[in-house]
Amino acid sequence: MKKALSLFLSAPLLLSAAQEFNGWKVSGDIRTGWVQYDYGNPPKGIDENGNIIPTDENISKGHMDSKGWYVVPKFSLQTPSYSDFYLKATVAGATDFGINEEKYESRTFVFDPKERKSFVILQEAQFVFDNKEHKFLIGREEFISPMFDADDYYMLADSFQLAYYKNNSFKNTTLMTGYFDKFAGVWDSGANGTKFESMSKASYIDSEDKKAIGDKGFAFASLEYKNGKHTLQVWDYYGFDMYNILYTNYDYSNEAGILTYDFSIKWINFKEVGYLASDKAKTDIDYSLYEGRFDGTLYKNWEFATGIADYTDGPGQGATLGAFGGYYYLANGMVFHFFEAGSLRDSTSYKAQIGYNFGDFGGEDLKLYYRYTYFNLDPTYSKTTSGLPQDTMQLNGIRLVYGDQFGWYFTGTYEHVQLDNEPNTYALRLIGGYRF
Numbered sequence: 001m002k003k004a005l006s007l008f009l010s011a012p013l014l015l016s017a018a019q020e021f022n023g024w025k026v027s028g029d030i031r032t033g034w035v036q037y038d039y040g041n042p043p044k045g046i047d048e049n050g051n052i053i054p055t056d057e058n059i060s061k062g063h064m065d066s067k068g069w070y071v072v073p074k075f076s077l078q079t080p081s082y083s084d085f086y087l088k089a090t091v092a093g094a095t096d097f098g099i100n101e102e103k104y105e106s107r108t109f110v111f112d113p114k115e116r117k118s119f120v121i122l123q124e125a126q127f128v129f130d131n132k133e134h135k136f137l138i139g140r141e142e143f144i145s146p147m148f149d150a151d152d153y154y155m156l157a158d159s160f161q162l163a164y165y166k167n168n169s170f171k172n173t174t175l176m177t178g179y180f181d182k183f184a185g186v187w188d189s190g191a192n193g194t195k196f197e198s199m200s201k202a203s204y205i206d207s208e209d210k211k212a213i214g215d216k217g218f219a220f221a222s223l224e225y226k227n228g229k230h231t232l233q234v235w236d237y238y239g240f241d242m243y244n245i246l247y248t249n250y251d252y253s254n255e256a257g258i259l260t261y262d263f264s265i266k267w268i269n270f271k272e273v274g275y276l277a278s279d280k281a282k283t284d285i286d287y288s289l290y291e292g293r294f295d296g297t298l299y300k301n302w303e304f305a306t307g308i309a310d311y312t313d314g315p316g317q318g319a320t321l322g323a324f325g326g327y328y329y330l331a332n333g334m335v336f337h338f339f340e341a342g343s344l345r346d347s348t349s350y351k352a353q354i355g356y357n358f359g360d361f362g363g364e365d366l367k368l369y370y371r372y373t374y375f376n377l378d379p380t381y382s383k384t385t386s387g388l389p390q391d392t393m394q395l396n397g398i399r400l401v402y403g404d405q406f407g408w409y410f411t412g413t414y415e416h417v418q419l420d421n422e423p424n425t426y427a428l429r430l431i432g433g434y435r436f
Contacts, residue, residue: 019436023080026436028073033155033431035108036067040423043103050114052106058386060340060422066107068100072155072433076124084131090124090142094156094194109187110155112194119194121184123159135166140196145222146235146247147268148180151188151325153411154431158185158325161196164220172227180218180237180324188325200242204319206282213275216240229254241274243285243320247328261296266330270320285316287345293330303355303367307331313346313378333373334397335415335427341393342385346378369399377420388421407435 019026039060044053054064076090094110095118105116112119126139142150143160150157164178183202186193191201198215222235231251238244246269253262272285293307307330311317321329321344331351341347355369372395379389397415402408410432417425 025078028075029435031072031433034069036428039063039425064106067104068108070110088126092123093120112192133169138163146328147326149325174224176222204323209283213241243272264293266291287314288312291330301357305353307351310348311344317344333395342383343381345381349375365404367401371397384421390420393419
């Protein structure tokens with residue numbers, strides 16, 4: 001495996017100068033990074049079955065301190081287009097060259113936490129028809145949508161095995177419909193994310209419900225309307241015998257003197273269907289999320305972002321939030337997302353962020369951000385593993401972002417979490433690489 005990954009790493013470097021030849025397109029990404037998560041709960045070791053042993057399962061929901069350095073190469077090849085048809089394949093992998101300590105790899109979200117070994121995956125394999133007005137795709141793709149998303153912000157993007165049809169023939173309007181069959185993505189999968197599993201297995205619902213449901217997928221349909229400064233999006237994802245997600249978003253963008261701004265409001269509804277709606281199911285899902293944001297730029301260099309998110313008093317946040325790479329939430333943290341609080345049921349979160357673009361100082365590819373997020377939790381639902389109530393969670397984060405026209409990039413993120421009746425925790429991600 002290590003020899004194969006070494007050859008895989010060198011291939012994109014040899015081909016990077018020839019990104020397109022005779023209609024063939026070559027692209028890729030060589031990414032490396034250090035990730036570290038400190039939950040105040042170091043691992044004790046590994047038992048005879050290969051399971052990592054926590055110091056205390058009552059601390060931070062049993063999450064254990066994790067850290068590691070990884071290299072993640074990706075290589076894509078696309079054929080020339082013939083009568084608007086083409087093929088594309090992407091191979092990706094991840095390795096640590098045996099450097100990391102296995103007991104610290106339970107939550108690095110690069111390898112499968114049980115197997116903890118290097119892997120290679122056929123991440124994309126597509127048959128596509130695309131004449132600009134109509135697009136049909138079947139196969140595997142790093143698909144991007146509000147609630148099912150490639151989520152390519154960390155070490156390796158998510159990918160979906162799916163089929164869809166996209167229509168751009170109507171003025172200002174884009175229509176889509178399709179079906180998600182399988183999913184791969186270590187960060188966002190409830191199964192072994194290093195390989196493609198059915199959508200039901202990769203979901204976050206109860207394991208016994210997964211067994212009863214079997215291998216099921218999600219059908220979806222969407223409408224996006226853009227007219228000048230106004231954008232309206234409606235997406236519906238229907239998971240057979242699982243749950244339905246209805247996503248709606250209105251966005252208004254404008255300029256006013258030195259200010260360029262963007263205003264958005266969202267309503268997202270999660271509702272169990274089929275088997276999960278029956279009395280036999282252990283997973284309950286029935287809630288909505290209301291969100292608003294106001295973001296903008298001052299003097300072209302100063303950036304700000306504000307957001308609020310309110311969760312209704314209904315169950316299912318732990319079984320749905322962040323599943324399949326969907327992090328379109330307007331008031332969350334930079335790194336931890338939602339996983340530290342016992343529950344976000346009946347809670348409200350607030351975000352304030354400020355950033356600076358160093359363009360005027362010759363660093364047009366360099367940005368620095370600070371974010372503060374406050375969660376007002378409902379202690380009736382949000383509790384520690386041992387049953388202690390949680391009223392608040394506060395997150396402070398700093399992020400440095402660099403990217404140039406030649407393909408080099410880097411993102412460094414640090415975030416500190418204060419949560420009632422849990423030790424203070426932090427996360428550090430230093431991720432960079434070269435795209436071609």
